[in-house]
Amino acid sequence: GQNIDQPTEMTATEGAIVQINCTYQTSGFNGLFWYQQHAGEAPTFLSYNVLDGLEEKGRFSSFLSRSKGYSYLLLKELQMKDSASYLCAGMDSNYQLIWGAGTKLIIKP
Amino acid sequence: GAVVSQHPSRVICKSGTSVKIECRSLDFQATTMFWYRQFPKQSLMLMATSNEGSKATYEQGVEKDKFLINHASLTLSTLTVTSAHPEDSSFYICSARSGTSQETQYFGPGTRLLVL
Numbered sequence: 001g002q003n004i005d006q007p008t009e010m011t012a013t014e015g016a017i018v019q020i021n022c023t024y025q026t027s028g029f030n031g032l033f034w035y036q037q038h039a040g041e042a043p044t045f046l047s048y049n050v051l052d053g054l055e056e057k058g059r060f061s062s063f064l065s066r067s068k069g070y071s072y073l074l075l076k077e078l079q080m081k082d083s084a085s086y087l088c089a090g091m092d093s094n095y096q097l098i099w100g101a102g103t104k105l106i107i108k109p
Numbered sequence: 110g111a112v113v114s115q116h117p118s119r120v121i122c123k124s125g126t127s128v129k130i131e132c133r134s135l136d137f138q139a140t141t142m143f144w145y146r147q148f149p150k151q152s153l154m155l156m157a158t159s160n161e162g163s164k165a166t167y168e169q170g171v172e173k174d175k176f177l178i179n180h181a182s183l184t185l186s187t188l189t190v191t192s193a194h195p196e197d198s199s200f201y202i203c204s205a206r207s208g209t210s211q212e213t214q215y216f217g218p219g220t221r222l223l224v225l
Binding site for chain 1: 219
């Protein structure tokens with residue numbers, strides 16, 4: 001079956017770094033996505049990885065290891081506005097997104 | 110970036126009535142549109158996939174006669190919740206994909222439905 005696993009909740013301190021892990025199993029693979037979702041809003045795209053390695057985009061970076069079925073989202077210099085849910089989604093062979101349950105990130109001052 | 114709109118953003122209706130939600134791609138042609146539902150503190154659940162000009166493909170457990178989807182043009186898809194009940198109260202989100210990029214989905218802002 002297809003499955004995406006990520007932690008339910010994480011807490012971090014403003015200014016610090018946090019890594020949100022995601023493991024995936026999909027039927028075929030066309031990439032791994034990370035989305036940010038603030039409460040009551042639709043998800044917004046953060047990153048897309050289809051090849052192994054690290055993609056850096058400002059304060060956010062995303063890593064993929066296809067052999068391990070593993071990805072992480074790294075957030076640096078955390079700000080209070082980064083408090084949100086972070087959704088990991090794998091794209092299967094039919095180009096459908098398989099969604100994780102999301103990781104609620106709580107930032108403390 | 111590509112823009113997808115949804116209307117209405119929020120709707121309150123009485124039990125038994127029908128509600129129509131529109132999803133529009135504003136600056137690109139969406140050959141495929143997806144409808145998701147999200148209950149509080151849960152992840153997105155794909156309800157159906159619609160391709161322009163053809164019948165929607167519904168996910169297991171989603172009643173096609175209750176959630177009517179029409180994708181009549183390359184820029185518009187509609188979801189009609191028929192005979193809505195309180196348990197249909199949820200956050201409905203559409204996303205759109207153009208024919209040129211299979212990997213990219215653009216999300217609408219979502220519609221919050223409350224059925225009394």
